[in-house]
Amino acid sequence: MTIKALIIDFDDTLSNRKQSAYNFYKDEILKVRNDLKDYELEGILQDCMNWDLGGHYNKSFLKDNLERKYKISLEYEDFNKYFGSHFGAYTVLYDGVIDTLVDLKKQGYILICLTNGDYPTQNSKLETTKIKSYFDYVVISGEVGINKPDPRIYEYTCKLANIDPNDALFIGDTFSTDIVGAYRANMKSVWICSDIAKACTIDVLRIPSFNDLPELLKKL
Numbered sequence: 493m494t495i496k497a498l499i500i501d502f503d504d505t506l507s508n509r510k511q512s513a514y515n516f517y518k519d520e521i522l523k524v525r526n527d528l529k530d531y532e533l534e535g536i537l538q539d540c541m542n543w544d545l546g547g548h549y550n551k552s553f554l555k556d557n558l559e560r561k562y563k564i565s566l567e568y569e570d571f572n573k574y575f576g577s578h579f580g581a582y583t584v585l586y587d588g589v590i591d592t593l594v595d596l597k598k599q600g601y602i603l604i605c606l607t608n609g610d611y612p613t614q615n616s617k618l619e620t621t622k623i624k625s626y627f628d629y630v631v632i633s634g635e636v637g638i639n640k641p642d643p644r645i646y647e648y649t650c651k652l653a654n655i656d657p658n659d660a661l662f663i664g665d666t667f668s669t670d671i672v673g674a675y676r677a678n679m680k681s682v683w684i685c686s687d688i689a690k691a692c693t694i695d696v697l698r699i700p701s702f703n704d705l706p707e708l709l710k711k712l
Contacts (some may be wrong), residue, residue, distance in 0.1 A: 495680075495712065497602035498705075499646070500627075501664030503547070503609070505684055508586045508657045513544050516575075516582040517554075523704075536562055551575045580616025587622065588703040591653055593626040595706050603627045605650050608669065610634035627655050640664075641673030650679075654657055665707060671696060679683060682708065 503509050517540040521533065527538070539561065543554040558564045564632045568574040597603060605627045607614050611634040618624045631649045638645040650657050657679045664670025665684040674681035682697045682705065692698070699708055 494659060495601070495661045495709065497604060497650075497653060497661070498596060499604045499606050499649055499660050499662045499679075500702075501597045501640075501662075501666070501668060501670050502605055502607035502614065502617065505663060505670075506585055506589050506605075506623065507621065508584050510541065512579070512584050513547065514541060515584075516579055517541070517544070520566060521558075521564060525712055526568070536564070558611075572698075576610060578615045580613050583617040583620045585621050586702065590623070592703045592706060594622070596709075597626065599706070599709075602653055602655065604629045604631065604649060604653055606631045606640070606645065608633045608639050628653070628664040640669040641676060643677035646673055646677035646679055649686060651703045663702065667692075 500506065501692065502563070512539060518537055520538075521528075521536060538556060539557070543557045545553070551572045555566050555568075558566065559603055582710075584679075593603065600706065601624060605618070605623075608632075609632065611632050614632045614634065617631065624630060629644065629649070629652055631652065631706075633639040633645060636645055636646065636648055640646075646662070652658060657677055660676040662679050662681040663684065664674075664681070667683060670683050671683050680697075683692075683700060684700070684702060685692075685698055686700045687699060697708065699705060
């Protein structure tokens with residue numbers, strides 16, 4: 493298997509979205525309830541992380557549950573809009589991600605970031621983490637007008653980088669978007685899945701973290 497380019501998802505692949513969301517919700521709650529005991533705040537935050545649903549759904553669900561269960565009101569007319577405008581500043585990377593990108597770059601791979609989301613939010617995350625310079629190309633679905641798993645955004649990315657899809661490897665954490673989209677685009681993929689016991693009947697390359705990618709590449 494000859495791989496020239498690595499096309500890499502951002503959220504929950506390179507970024508530690510759970511820690512980022514935790515930090516964001518903590519600050520928002522403390523703005524309106526700075527009287528909470530540590531254990532009380534932690535209980536609320538753990539509920540928030542459950543209601544966050546991995547960031548894939550309407551944020552009003554979390555806002556409404558905070559009001560219903562804890563009488564905590566986040567005074568934003570549109571919490572989805574507020575979240576999108578402010579969450580990027582809280583983005584943190586998983587430990588070791590930069591070192592891994594440097595290693596992959598030294599090995600001669602073309603590095604491309606392909607992420608779903610609106611341009612201002614995703615670009616803010618990339619700027620906050622100072623990660624843009626490690627990529628040869630960055631593709632944000634909101635700027636292109638096509639979202640993963642639509643194979644056209646994979647094809648667009650390959651055309652932008654002047655590479656053949658057969659020479660690229662896609663790396664991402666969400667099977668239904670990242671891996672399915674790569675499959676539809678006839679592109680090889682690697683699924684990042686930290687839960688080694690997670691059931692899956694599809695024969696897909698699978699690693700627990702992005703930092704395991706260099707070792708996997710040596711075996712391909």
